[in-house]
Amino acid sequence: MSGRGTPSVRLVEGSGIALRVAGLVVWFARPEGADLEELVQGLVVAAQKTPGQVPVDHLATLAGEIPGLSLAAVAVGTDFGRAWVCGGARVTLAGVAEREIAATGAAPDSTYFPLPRSGLRLGGTAEAAGWSHLVEGAVPAAGIEVVWKPAAVVPGVDSSSPAPGPTSAAESGKASGAGSPSRRTPGFESVSLVNVQAPLAAAPLPVGSGATVDDAVVVAGLRCAQGHFNHPHAAHCAWCGIGMAQVSHVLVREPRPAVGVLILDAQATFTLDADYVLGRDPRVRSEVDGIRVRELVLGPDRSISRAHVAIRLRDWDVLVEDLTSAMGTWVQQPGQGPFQIPPGQPLALAPGGVVFVGPHRLTFHSHFLT
Structure with missing residues (x-):
């Protein structure tokens, strides 16, 4: 399936x-x-x-x-x-x-x-x-x-x-306006809860919904031929699908868009435009403020610590860090078997990588990379 x-x-x-x-x-x-x-x-x-x-x-x-x-x-x-x-x-x-x-x-x-x-x-x-x-x-x-x-x-x-x-x-x-089967279709677009009375309109990939542009993290990236801001290693524009091989590889610095999504148990979707702390009661961590760092409650299962694992954004990278949980955190990178990560040592998660927390699994899907 x-x-x-x-x-x-x-x-x-x-x-x-x-x-x-x-x-x-x-x-x-x-x-x-x-x-x-x-x-x-x-x-x-x-x-x-x-x-x-x-x-x-x-x-x-x-x-x-x-x-x-x-x-x-x-x-x-x-x-x-x-x-x-x-x-x-x-x-x-x-x-x-x-x-x-x-x-x-x-x-x-x-x-x-x-x-x-x-x-x-x-x-x-x-x-x-x-x-x-x-x-x-x-x-x-x-x-x-x-x-x-x-x-x-x-x-x-x-x-x-x-x-x-x-x-x-x-x-x-x-x-994306192109039917070529070899072209990577655009990744997900994401919106936050909006004024539902407003007319529907297209927009660029959003900056983190919890922060204003002034507060947003600024990263180095590339613009496609249409002017859309992308990951510096993207093969195709995440917005319009155009190839990035022919663009000028002059890095520009702009507010970071959402880098991808986390899929929880193949159902719930969470936009990666901020850090997350996951566990039974993530708010025991003072860093959780609902804006820069959000909580993701995983339920009452006792194999999950109150603050079990953190998902952190560093530039364009998605890092997973075990927060000294009682039962540990496991990761499976694409093409590899599952392994337990050491507590307190952030690990870069590859697109398609899976994080196992108790009975739950979270899969990282990148907007920009395959």
């Missing part, structure tokens, strides 16, 4: 709200007379309490408070996905035989469905346009497509072989 790659979310421009948070993808129609900010924040809180889920009792409460609420949500695991629907919203499972999931009555419904699927659709059915991907946050959208980003192209592999999920033309043609 891992060959399908990472689930990514493409948007359909128009009226409605798309939300991705804590392993959950949600679309709902704009309910008349409802406080959109309160509705979004309520869904965020519910999802953060139970990552990868939206409690049916919370949906039932929303449906009771907002007459005619149309909402669809999905969470995708390894072998099964789960859908929640209420009102007139639909979840369409794409594949050889399409299947539609809809509410059977006034109350919200919850349904499991097997994977793999070539894609999922929530809300509108028009072609995806606008932002190419959504990692986290809320933006205006008439609908959502969930697709599986194929693994990076390996030189020498026959590009005529069918890739899992959507074709490369469908993926890169929409996101």
Whole structure:
């Protein structure tokens, strides 16, 4: 199943709200007379309490408070996905035989469905346009497509072989404007929770959402021919996909964009635009301020220390550091076997590297490097 790659979310421009948070993808129609900010924040809180889920009792409460609420949500695991629907919203499972999931009555419904699927659709059915991907946050959208980003192209592999999920033309043609199967499609784009009344608009890869540009870490990088700021070793522009081999290799210094994402247990996605402390109770570390250093609570499992491990950004690098945890932290770099890292000694994590913390695994996906 891992060959399908990472689930990514493409948007359909128009009226409605798309939300991705804590392993959950949600679309709902704009309910008349409802406080959109309160509705979004309520869904965020519910999802953060139970990552990868939206409690049916919370949906039932929303449906009771907002007459005619149309909402669809999905969470995708390894072998099964789960859908929640209420009102007139639909979840369409794409594949050889399409299947539609809809509410059977006034109350919200919850349904499991097997994977793999070539894609999922929530809300509108028009072609995806606008932002190419959504990692986290809320933006205006008439609908959502969930697709599986194929693994990076390996030189020498026959590009005529069918890739899992959507074709490369469908993926890169929409996101980067090029259908060449040898071109690396752009990495994820990421947004923070925004004013959902604002119109949808494309933007560069964001600076860390918790800090202003004035506070942002400044790093040396390269601009592509279109002017987008990139990792100095990137082969292709992470924003537009253009090759970087022909650009002038004169380094410029600019605020660092998000360098990638952490995928927790193949579900929840966390943007790497700040440091993280992970554990049962990360706030025991005074460095956790919610801006420069965020907390990532991994649950009550006793194999996880209160402050177990830190993920730190240094220039463009992603470092993992065991915080003298009781049970230790294990890392598996691409092409290597798992090994335990010494406490207090930061290790640079390669793209595709995995960090094991108790029963959890976190996978690093880079925006810029393969």
